[in-house]
Amino acid sequence: MQIWIHDKNMRKVCALNNNVPGMLPYSNSQWHPYLEYSTSTFDFTIPKIVNGKLHDDVKYIKDDMFVSFYYDNTYHVFYVSQLVENDTSFQVTCNNTNLELAQEQSVALKSNGAQNIAWYLEHLEILGFTNLEIGVNEVSDKTRTLEFEPQDTKLAQLHSLMSKFDAEFAFRTELNRDGTIKRFVIDIYQIPDENHHGIGKARGDVVLHYQNELKGVQVTSDKTQLFNAGVFTGADGVNLESVEFEEKNELGQVEFYSRRGSSYVFAPLSRERYPSTMNPNNADNWTRKDFQTEYKDVNSLKGYALRTIKQYAYPLLTYTVDVHSSFMENYKDINLGDTVKIINNNFRGGLALEARVTEMVVSFDMPLNNSVVFSNFRKIVNKPSDNLQQRIDEIAARALPYRVEITTTNGTAFKNGVGRSTVRPVLKQGDKTINATWRFVIDGAIKYVGMTYDMVASQITQPTALTVSAWVDNKEVASEEVTFLNVSDGRNGAKGDPGPKGDKGEQGPKGDRGNDGLPGKNGVGLKSTTITYGMSDSDTVMPTSWTSNPPILVKGKYLWTKTQWMYTDQSSETGYQKTYIPQNGSKGDDGLPGKDGVGLVNTTLRYAKSTDGVNKPSGSAVAALNDKYQPSRSVIDNLIMTGQRVRLEQGKTYILSAETNGSFTNQHTETVSSNNATIWIVNPSFSTWAVISDSNTANGTRYTHNRPTGDYEVRVNTYATDNSVWIKNIVFEDGTWSPDIPTVNPGEFLWTRTTWFYSDGTSEQGFSVAKMGEQGPKGDRGNDGIPGKNGIGIRNTSVLYGLSMAETVPPTAWYQNPPALVKGQWFWTKTVWTYTDNATETGYQKTYVARDGNDGNNGIAGKDGVGIRSTTITYAQGTSGTVAPTSGWISQVPNVPAGQYLWTKTVWSYTDNTNETGYSVSKIGEQGPQGVKGDTGAKGDRGEKGDRGLQGERGLTGPAGPQGLQGPKGDQGIPGVKGVDGKTQYTHIAYADTVSGSGFSQTDTNKAFIGMYQDFNTTDSRNPQDYRWSKWKGSDGRDGIPGKAGADGRTPYVHFAYSDSADGRTGFSLTQDGTKRFLGICTNFDKSNSTNPADYTWNDMTGSVSVGGENLIRNSAFPENLDNWGFWQTPQQNPNLSVSQHPYYYNSAKPLFLLKTSSSVPASTPRFSVKRNTDYSFNFQLFATENIKGVDIYFLGRKSSETGKNYTKAVRFKAHTGSPSVAGLTKWHLTFNSGECDEGYIRIDNTGTTNGSESLLFFTELDCYEGTTDRAWQASPKDLEGKLDSKADGVLTQDQINKLNELNSIVQAELKAKASIDTVNQWVKSYQDFLSTNQENKNKTEKALVEASQRIVKLQNDLGETSERWSFLDNYMRASNEGLTIGKNDGSNSVLVSDKRISMFSAGAEVMYIDKGVIHIENGIFSKSIQIGYYREEQDLIDPNRNVIKWVGGNY
Helix, strand or coil: CCEEEECCCCCEEEEECCCCCCCECCEEEEEEEECHHHEEEEEEEEECEECCEECHHHHHCCCCCEEEEEECCEEEEEEEEEEEECCCEEEEEEEEHHHHHHHCCCCCEECCCCECHHHHHHHCCHHHHHCCEEEEECCCCCCECCEECCCCCHHHHHHHHHHHCCEEEEEEEEECCCCCEEEEEEEEEECCCCCCCCCCCEEEEEEEEECCCEEEEEEEEECCCCCCEEEEECHHHCCCCCCCEEEECCCCCEEEEECCCCCEEECHHHHHHCCCCCCCCCCCCCCEEEEECCCCCHHHHHHHHHHHHHHHCCCEEEEEEEECCHHHHHCCCCCCCCEEEEEECCCCCCEEEEEEEEEEEECCCCHHHCEEEEEECCCCCCCCCHHHHHHHHHHHHHCCCEEEEEEECCCCEEECCECEEEEEEEEEECCEEECCEEEEEECCEEEEEECCEEEEHHHCCCCEEEEEEEEECCEEEEEEEEEEEEECCCCCCCCCCCCCCCCCCCCCCCCCCCCCCECCCCCCCEEEEEEEEEEECCCCCCCCCCECCCCCCCCCCEEEEEEEEEECCCCEEEEEEEEECCCCCCCCCCCCCCCCCCCEEEEEEEEEEECCCCCCCCCCEEEEEEEEECCCCCCCCEEEEEEEEEEECCCCEEEEEEEECCEECCCCCCCCCCCEEEEEEECCCCCCEEECCCCCCCCCEEEECCCCCEEEEEEEEECCCCCCCCEEEEEEECCCCECCCCCCCCCCEEEEEEEEEECCCCEEEEEEEEECCCCCCCCCCCCCCCCCCCCCCEEEEEEEEEEECCCCCCCCCCECCCCCCCCCCEEEEEEEEEECCCCEEEEEEEEECCCCCCCCCCCCCCCCCCCEEEEEEEEEEECCCCCCCCCCCECCCCCCCCCCEEEEEEEEEECCCCEEEEEEEEECCCCCCCCEECCCCCCCCCCCCCCCCCCCCCCCCCCCCCCCCCCCCCCCCCCCCCCCCCCCCEEEEEEECCCCCCCCECCCCCCCEEEEEEECCCCCCCCHHHCEEEECCCCCCCCCCCCCCCCCCCCCEEEEEEECCCCCCCCCECCCCCCCCEEEEEEECCCCCCCCHHHCEEEECCCCCCCCCCCCCCCCCCCCCCCCCECCCCCCCCCCEEEECCCCCHHHCCCEEEEECCCCCCEECCCEECCCCCEEEEEEEEEECCCECEEEEEEEEECCCCCCCCCCEEEEEEEEECCCCCCCCEEEEEEEECCCCCEEEEEEEECCECCCCCCEEEEEEEEEEECCCCCCCCCCHHHHHHHHHHHHCCCCCHHHHHHHHHHCHHHHHHHHHHHHHHHHHHHHHHHHHHHHCCHHHHHHHHHHHHHHHHCCCCCCCCCCCCCCEEECCCEEEEEECCEEEEEECCCCEEEEECCCCEEEEECCEEEEEEECCEEEECCCCCCCEEEECCEEEEECCCCCCCEEEEECCCCC
């Protein structure tokens, strides 16, 4: 079998073949086609090394490739869902291309009339999405009136559509010769019946016999869905009452029939064999089942009824057939959907079956692994196998977007450089948490790769954006950014007048240990809670009297509930809740009976612990059975199999909860009638029957599954012969939330989940959270104090329920579970709190169960009873315990400082559109007052260092600036003046005998002087005055004064070091560990490496790397003015643009640009030249106020011939809504294409304000250059030239001349000559000072004389001529016939520029030269990357000890 590899455009690029030498082979192949969904999966392995070397075709193995092969006269095409590469091979996991339908969301559709299947395929966007076309269509004459809600995926919707048309489908793919797709076809078949076979063929030639092709057969009989009397109803009341028919079996017995006037279809032979167990001896012993369908005509409904009752009138027999691998070898043409015969005489009476092929497993390189899966021909409806369903679920899950959720341990704002905060990211896909590796990046540099990252306040000197990126399978899938601030206190101002006494400040950090104090008072705890009730005419005026029991309610008044908390320090707090009692309207005629009001029937509590106090734990339900199960067998052992299964894993703990009107237990007593109820699990083989409920099931039973992992059916048992007991809402949870309070460690959070179940079948949930205080530091041992009294706390809470005839008379009996409600009575809820001092308190809640009125004359319909529609809970922080906050209400519990109050507001919205609001408040305890001084005790052990104090709150936002008026958008501007045509510049060279041009020649290169000039003419001038002359050949030197004997020659050495800072003092090391950013170089005559960072010259190995071309924008950063900037219709000035400063940018030390919205005027950069149809990058840094509407970036270009127009091409390559950043600078890296333009400029728009106040856009460090790779900002060369010219205009000092020597080689010789004269004069002055100085200052002037003498330039020619050699303190430059030499005086490094080559020398040896267009390097170090052709080699960011080679295309 040959397997083809296609590129991303479906073109064939190579093939895999195990039989052709030299081709890439494959192994471990497994093709798994499924009849269900007409799809398949394909997995195989490709080796990388063939015949001892890396195979050339490995380059085509990519994750965007496609795979195909030709099997059984059909092409099968796959996309790669997963590619795993290791050192020796690729593991390829493929899905059939039609499984891409599992990645697409479906659409809703409702037809207005009966339509055929082709109409639905088109309007459900299945044909258009995949360019699918219909081939075979056996149901083309059928029509249906259908409605589709959006389902999970298009694949699920396609399967649903086929089911409604009684059809099944298969995909076909046809390819062109080059491998591209020619046709994608869907064939539609009628599902198998008497006249149709469906997909596949009836293979009468294929018979499987036991012990030949057949290993064995297992038969499973399932009667759980059996029935023999069915009532079938269609849409709009369509039924079978007008139809009469009967069908007989081969013996002439009536097997199925229906009689006119009845909607029943009967199976009498099934009833004789399987009578109803409820009435086995009664004439009415049918087992009945009702069906509601969407069929709108009688014939279609009749066909459905016959198919269904034939399928379920007898036990559903499932056959598991195990065949030998030789079967696939003997019948190579067997295919999906084919039917075969199976003969096995090991069964009683023999077994003869006709079975259908539903799955195949084919291995092209290991045929012994081939297998086939059959299904019973009578069971035509196929169910996807577990493997296929898992693959489909994985595809659908992978289509969900990833998102990053970030939490911090100490917020994102620091003060005065104190503190640290740990960043913990979590990757989510839908509700699922995904394992990922994390990269933490600041300013483009990876700071750490791991699971968490600590931001240290002392290292934050400006707003710092931390980018957190998630990596899965070596790919970045999502990222999130969080900005950290470090706010410092300002300098103290002048002392002001004393101000009023301020509020109590926050608790400061723990101080040094003081002297032993007096014994403290007992800690403050909750001693008691008192609830009283009263009536008032208003919700603002309190009642004048309070009672311990609720008073008789008076309609039109308010019921007040007062809760008073008494603490152990004798202090107290009080909270109030008010409820309005609606009045009756005017009496009218008797209306229809109103609906029952909605009351509370049950409450459950669950607890969970977490390290997060904001996001509640994400526990989930493993299974939820929402139906109501009420066994009706009228026997004590009253059971029902729910038919619902739950998957339970061995060793895992679950929480089981449910509702019942009886009492849950774990005792199965089938001989005693009671109102007990039990819940069971049963395994598929019925070998395991286990009761898992107990007396706590109403609130939650903790169940640990110690049985094998698998699917278990849920069974319900009741024990009342009157069939009155029911069970509903059976839920299995994963154990995250437990009915028992877990052990919570200090610093962790205890979450409480309350679920209220109402009488209308709805429920609501609320959450509360409390943080377990962290253990404080160990204190010094104090004196023994006076024994304190025991603190009082709540030990437990119990809730009971009962019924009473009145709201003032308590029930005589109380139950753990709510009893059945009786209309006209009162439903009481009693809550008993038991405290640690054994005292108790009891509270009651009463709800009236409305009853029907007496029958009267039909009057105007009464209003519906009032019930709760929704409940909303919000939280706020307050400074008062009696006055609720007026703002700041949020859905999450906030962090409340000690001494302040946490308020909880509950809003109930009722079904009559009224609502009520209740409040509760709790105080966050403060530190108790200092106790009375106790006797001096023995000195205790020294305590541990205390924790750092709490982080201060963020300061208030300043007031908004004044609102500016926004002007109307301007019309198109008048075309500008046509620009000057571009010109070509030419360089002209001539030769002469003197500096004035005597002996002028344009060809004699032996003359001593060379002259140059530049203009725009091609013809060389013959006027010597047009040229600038420089001597380039020296005269013969005269014998000079013999010098002193030189020092002994020494060998120079080059030393390298590495560090984390630019001065080398941070992280200094003589070895590179892969993380050091700066490289230090030291040259001396000492063989040993210096450890002094000051001896090295330091270079940034990353920041100094230049990417792309020059910056095309002048005046792009640190602006001193707005030269060349203006309004986008240049040359108008821009009133909105100015130079400003901001603390976010170099702490206001450096300027940047500011664009306001006083009017809608954008800003534009200076115009610059571009190449046509070329990709450019535009980088800049920016931030803005929060009220900015948005930021737009344009490239406005034109051709060189279109100078009469401001621009002819506009490209908006960034449109951003809202503020790009309000917390600090953010960098944008953007790209655009110049198109057919020769020049253009960048336009920046502040698009307006969202609140009417002026919005501010700050930006700086603009960088526009050729290429698409990001880089750090660099100045425009034209700006650098301008700065150089301004320096040259001043008085030239020696340091300035040295800098100009590096930047401007054209005027180098003249500047050096001038420097020589200046230095001589300086030496003469120093010598005169030396003669005139007194002995006191002798040493000082001697030192100055030595320094000046070292800088003397030795003039080797006559005065007036340019020097041929210039010697400085460390460096020299020499011109000779060999060329121009620049180097260090000690001979360690030099550069020689000759007419043949350019050479570089180090330690006396030539290490690099350029000759004939080729660079030759003896030894070299590339600190970051090197690119050759389309491939770049660079250091791996994750593991610096290895390099990676990447294909980068044509991006040089």
